Amino acid sequence: MxxxxxxxxxxxxxxSTKPEVVEAMLPFLKEHFGNPSSLYSVGRESKEAVETAREQLAKALGANPEEIYFTSGGTESDNWAIKGTAFARRKKGKHIITTPIEHHAVLYPCKYMETLGFDVTYVPVDSYGLVDPAEVEAAIRDDTILISVMYANNEIGTIEPVHAIGEIAREYEIPFHTDAVQVIGKIPIEMEKKERNVDMFSLSSHKFYGPKGIGALYLREGTEIDNYMHGGGQERKKRAGTENVAGIVGLGKAIELAAGNxxxxxxxxxxxxxxxxxxxxxxxxxxxxxxxxxxxxxxxxxxxxxxxxxxxxxxxxxxxxxxxxxxxxxxxxxxxxxxxxxxxxxxxxxxxxxxxxxxxxxxxxxxxxxxxxxxxxxxxxxxxxxxxxxxxxxxx
Amino acid sequence: MKTGWECENRGSFVYNKKVMDHFMNPRNVGEIEDADGIGEAGNPHGDHMKIFLKIRDDRVEDAKFKTFGCAAAIASSSMATELIKGKTLKEAWELTNEAVAEALEGLPPGKLECSVLSREAIHSAINEYRKKQGLEALPEQT
CATH class of the missing domain: 3.90.1150.10 (Aspartate Aminotransferase, domain 1)
Structure with a gap:
C-alpha cells in the first residue's frame, strides 16, 4: 500500500467552500456589515448584494428573481414547503403524498403534520429507489393538497421522475414540491421549461461548494403558502429575519460557478x-x-x-x-x-x-x-x- | 465519530483512544481449532460474537474471538478476551460488561449494550465446556 x-x-x-466563494463573502463579513433593511448607504450596499445573489440564483434555475426566497438551508426550505403549504391549504384538504425515501427534513415535517390530523401517503419505491408516477397518481384523493417527491436521493443517488410526477400534479392542480438539495451543479434546471410543473424547489448552498447555513426555496408565482418564519418584512414579507448577507453572497457566487461548470x-x-x-x-x-x-x-x-x-x-x-x-x-x-x-x-x-x-x-x-x-x-x-x-x- | 447521514438524528459521538486501539488492532482475533469451549451470542440481524476457549486446570489458558458488529462490539470482544485470559472459570464467568467498558475507559452513550455480547458469549462457552464435562450449566443471573 x-x-x-x-x-x-x-x-x-x-x-468545501470554494476560495472564490470565500473571497466574494469576505467584504460582507468585514466592511459591508450593513443591514439590508436600512436606508443609509452601508445598508443599501448589503441590499444590492442580496439582490445580485438573487439574480445569480434565478439565472442558474431559469427562474424569475421574484420567485427566490433565501432561507437558512435545505431543512428550512423543506419545512417551509411542507408545513407552509399544509397550513395554507388545510381547509381544502388534509392529505399529503410523499415517499418513504425522502430526507428527514421532508419526512419528519410530514410525520409532524400527521400528529396535527393530516393524512400522509408514502408512495413505495422499487428496489432501485424509483418512484412510479402511476402510483403517485393512484394515491391522489379529492383532499390531496400537496405532493412532495425528492429530485434525487441523497443516500443512493437515484434520480426520480419528477417531470412526470409534476405533470400529474399540474393536471390535478395539486402543488408539487421537490427537495433538490443533491442536484444543483449536476442536473441543469430550467424552471420555465423542464421544471415548469415544479411549484416549490428546495436547495442548500453547502452541497455545491458554497457556505453552510444558507439555502433557498423557489416558489412559483401564485403558489399558496403560509409563512414559516414570522417577524420582520424581509424577503418580500414571506421570510422574516435579517438576511445572512455574506451567506447569500456566497450562495450566489457558488451557484454561478456550479451552473457554469x-x-x-x-x-x-x-x-x-x-x-x-x-x-x-x-x-x-x-x-x-x-x-x-x-x-x-x-x-x-x-x-x-x-x-x-x-x-x-x-x-x-x-x-x-x-x-x-x-x-x-x-x-x-x-x-x-x-x-x-x-x-x-x-x-x-x-x-x-x-x-x-x-x-x-x-x-x-x-x-x-x-x-x-x-x-x-x-x-x-x-x-x-x-x-x-x-x-x-x-x-x- | 460521525458515521454519516443517520447521525443527524442520533447525535454524533467519539470513541476514545483505547477503544479505537482495540478496534483497529484487536487482540485475540481468530479461532482455536481444538477449543474446549465454544460460545456464541448475538442479536437477530445484529452484532454477533463467537468465542473459543482453551481451558486447563479450571483456568482460561487461551481465548480467541470472531465478531461481526460496530467498533464498540469489536473493541469489547478484544478487551473481554484479554481480561479473561489466565483467569479461573469462575472469574471469567463473573466478568461484567461494565468491567469491560471500564477497561476500555468508557464507551459512548448507547454503545454500552454492545459490550454485553462478550459476557453472553463467554457464558455460552463456559457452559458448553461444562456440558462436555458432564456438569450442570450455570444459570444466568437476572
Whole structure:
C-alpha cells in the first residue's frame, strides 16, 4: 500500500467552500456589515448584494428573481414547503403524498403534520429507489393538497421522475414540491421549461461548494403558502429575519460557478465514478445500491456482505478516507437507514453499506488510493466476522 | 465519530483512544481449532460474537474471538478476551460488561449494550465446556 493520503469522498454530506466563494463573502463579513433593511448607504450596499445573489440564483434555475426566497438551508426550505403549504391549504384538504425515501427534513415535517390530523401517503419505491408516477397518481384523493417527491436521493443517488410526477400534479392542480438539495451543479434546471410543473424547489448552498447555513426555496408565482418564519418584512414579507448577507453572497457566487461548470463537472465525476465502481465491484459479495443509470454522477452506494458499516467507515477514516454509511448500531441492534430499508435490503445487507460521493477535489490518485485501501479493509473485517466463510478462508 | 447521514438524528459521538486501539488492532482475533469451549451470542440481524476457549486446570489458558458488529462490539470482544485470559472459570464467568467498558475507559452513550455480547458469549462457552464435562450449566443471573 502506498503512502497514506487524505481523501474526502462524502460530498453528499457537505462540500468545501470554494476560495472564490470565500473571497466574494469576505467584504460582507468585514466592511459591508450593513443591514439590508436600512436606508443609509452601508445598508443599501448589503441590499444590492442580496439582490445580485438573487439574480445569480434565478439565472442558474431559469427562474424569475421574484420567485427566490433565501432561507437558512435545505431543512428550512423543506419545512417551509411542507408545513407552509399544509397550513395554507388545510381547509381544502388534509392529505399529503410523499415517499418513504425522502430526507428527514421532508419526512419528519410530514410525520409532524400527521400528529396535527393530516393524512400522509408514502408512495413505495422499487428496489432501485424509483418512484412510479402511476402510483403517485393512484394515491391522489379529492383532499390531496400537496405532493412532495425528492429530485434525487441523497443516500443512493437515484434520480426520480419528477417531470412526470409534476405533470400529474399540474393536471390535478395539486402543488408539487421537490427537495433538490443533491442536484444543483449536476442536473441543469430550467424552471420555465423542464421544471415548469415544479411549484416549490428546495436547495442548500453547502452541497455545491458554497457556505453552510444558507439555502433557498423557489416558489412559483401564485403558489399558496403560509409563512414559516414570522417577524420582520424581509424577503418580500414571506421570510422574516435579517438576511445572512455574506451567506447569500456566497450562495450566489457558488451557484454561478456550479451552473457554469455543470457539464465539465459531470464528465469528470462520471469518469472517476465509473472507474471506482468497476474497481470496487471486483470485491466479492459486494453490490451497488440505487439505480445503475438513473443516478447522480457523483454517487456510489455499496453493500458489503458479512461486515458492518460503522466498522468499515472507521477503518477507512484511520486510512484518511472520509465516507458515510447507512448502518447505525445502537444498543447492539442495527438501525439501518430508512432509504435502504425502503428499497428492500435485508438488515444484514443494509448494515454493510458504504456511501462514497465524489466531488471537485477528487483526483485519479484518490480513486487509486481507495481501490488500494478498500478491498484490504473489507478483507480485514471479513476475516474477523463469524459469518464469513469464503472458499479461500476454508482452504487456508 | 460521525458515521454519516443517520447521525443527524442520533447525535454524533467519539470513541476514545483505547477503544479505537482495540478496534483497529484487536487482540485475540481468530479461532482455536481444538477449543474446549465454544460460545456464541448475538442479536437477530445484529452484532454477533463467537468465542473459543482453551481451558486447563479450571483456568482460561487461551481465548480467541470472531465478531461481526460496530467498533464498540469489536473493541469489547478484544478487551473481554484479554481480561479473561489466565483467569479461573469462575472469574471469567463473573466478568461484567461494565468491567469491560471500564477497561476500555468508557464507551459512548448507547454503545454500552454492545459490550454485553462478550459476557453472553463467554457464558455460552463456559457452559458448553461444562456440558462436555458432564456438569450442570450455570444459570444466568437476572
Amino acid at each position: 502506498g503512502e497514506k493520503r487524505f481523501v474526502y469522498m462524502d460530498h453528499a454530506a457537505t462540500t 455543470l457539464e465539465r463537472h459531470n464528465e469528470k465525476m462520471k469518469r472517476l465514478r465509473d472507474r471506482l465502481l468497476a474497481g470496487v465491484l471486483k470485491i466479492p459479495d459486494c453490490r451497488l445500491n440505487g439505480h445503475p443509470e438513473k443516478r447522480l454522477s457523483d454517487n456510489l452506494n455499496f453493500s458489503f456482505e458479512y461486515i458492518e458499516g460503522e466498522s468499515l467507515l472507521l477503518m477507512l477514516d484511520e486510512m484518511g478516507i472520509c465516507s458515510s454509511t447507512g448502518s447505525a448500531c445502537s444498543s447492539g441492534s442495527p438501525d439501518p437507514s430508512h432509504v435502504l430499508r425502503a428499497i428492500g435490503l435485508t438488515p444484514e445487507i443494509a448494515q454493510g453499506s458504504l456511501r462514497l460521493t465524489l466531488g471537485d477535489d477528487n483526483s485519479e490518485e484518490d480513486i487509486d488510493y481507495v481501490l488500494d485501501v478498500l478491498p484490504e479493509t473489507v478483507e480485514k473485517l471479513r476475516a474477523m466476522s463469524p459469518f464469513y466463510k469464503s472458499e479461500n478462508a476454508c482452504k487456508k
